[in-house]
Amino acid sequence: MKLSYTDSALLRGKRGASERLNDEVVFLIIFAVFIAVMVFYVGNRANNAAFWEDFYAKELAKMINLAKPGDEFRLDVHKATEIAQKNKVKSFSEIFVFDNAKSEVCVKLSPGSAKCYSYFVKLDVVDEELELAAPKNMLKFKVIEKVNEK
Amino acid sequence: MKNKRALIGNQLMGVLYLALLLLIALGIVAAIIGMFGKGYEFREAEATLMSEKIAKCLSESSTLEEFEQFINSRTGKLSSEEKVNAFLDLLSKNCNFHAKNIKEGLGFVIISNGEELVRWKYSETDCALKERSTADSYPSCFTTEFDAQRNGATQTIVVSVSSNHNSRERPAKV
Structure with a gap:
């Protein structure tokens, strides 16, 4: 079924939004892991x-x-x-x-x-x-x- | 059809993001190593303390007189090691210093009226370099000066001490 121009544009927008959301989630997870590692390292070294x-x-x-x-x-x-x-x-x-x-x-x-x-x-x-x-x-x-x- | 330019831009932002996190992590690690990595800096305090203690000993005891008598009594030239050992033995006898530990941990030079009496591991160059650089390998130095009445005249005694003394690791007992 061939989509109209408007429909395909909407679909691209939705795909773009969900891809952006995925990227944000990945960045947040990486950032959370980074913070956890830094807190662990600093806590460890603070008891030097x-x-x-x-x-x-x-x-x-x-x-x-x-x-x-x-x-x-x-x-x-x-x-x-x-x-x-x-x-x-x-x-x-x-x-x-x-x-x-x-x-x-x-x-x-x-x-x-x-x-x-x-x-x-x-x-x-x-x-x-x-x-x-x-x-x-x-x-x-x-x-x-x-x-x-x- | 996917926008290839947007994809490349997206990937680039991801790489930059990771690079930024890595930079922050390196900064934190470097700061911690800078603060806690080198141990407790004590050499300047030790050089000051020992310079003043040795000067006090020389001013309140007959160490210098006995040392000069020892040098004058010996026929032939004394090696610098023999002079140092004799001086440290007198410091030990008159002022309760630990000769072996001083020989291992400190450097010193004693000067009377501009004339050098005894020197052990003390380098004016190293002391000057320490003041002008942040390098850790140079010793910290301190000089104490006092006037003493000896043989009916006033003599200026200069006691300079350098410390590159550091703690040693004692391995865990098996």
Whole structure:
């Protein structure tokens, strides 16, 4: 059946409209997927364990470099414990480790490797303790003269 | 009959749209890597801290006098490594510094009245380049100067410290 000019024009218009609608739907789906991927990526990186490991290790080393024997410290480490918990670190006792033999402090906020930073004074760190919910999670430790220097 | 020009235009818009999304994604990734990728920049703070600590040690202890006595007592020329080790041993004895960690993590030069006493891994060129460029490989530097009364005269002591010290990864225990 041969269509009149008007009928075929209308039909082309309808086809054009539905094709445009299909294109829009495809673009919207691509955009939604893009947003979802970006939100996931940014959310993942916002909890950047490597950066915070580096931060805490260096700040702790700075505190020890400035310390004198007998000084006691109490540091808010709530953020570190939150990140470690999110990353499923097995125990809070693994987060902050003071190695007196090497004079360095290691911070671990993910199950993988830890970041270690050495300090430049001959002091030992003793009595380290993580106080939970007091009201925030706090790291306590004391520095003393180096013991058993080689 | 389909309009071929419209089809091509449609396809082009689709490609441009994807290119735009890709550009936005790259921008976001680059911003995040720029903010969080490099770690915590601490070298300038460390160079400042250690320069002032070492200067305080030299001004309040007899480290410089003992060091000069050591150099004068040795017959024959001392290598720069021997000078550095002797100086660090004195810093360790008089001011409780950790000689091995300082040797690994810092550079320094001590100058008394314009005369260089000891130097370890410190380069004025690298310090100047660090100030003028954004390159990460150059160390951060800081200089502390003070006047000391020694041998009945005033001497100007200059303590310059450079830090290119960074954290190390400790692998996960197996």
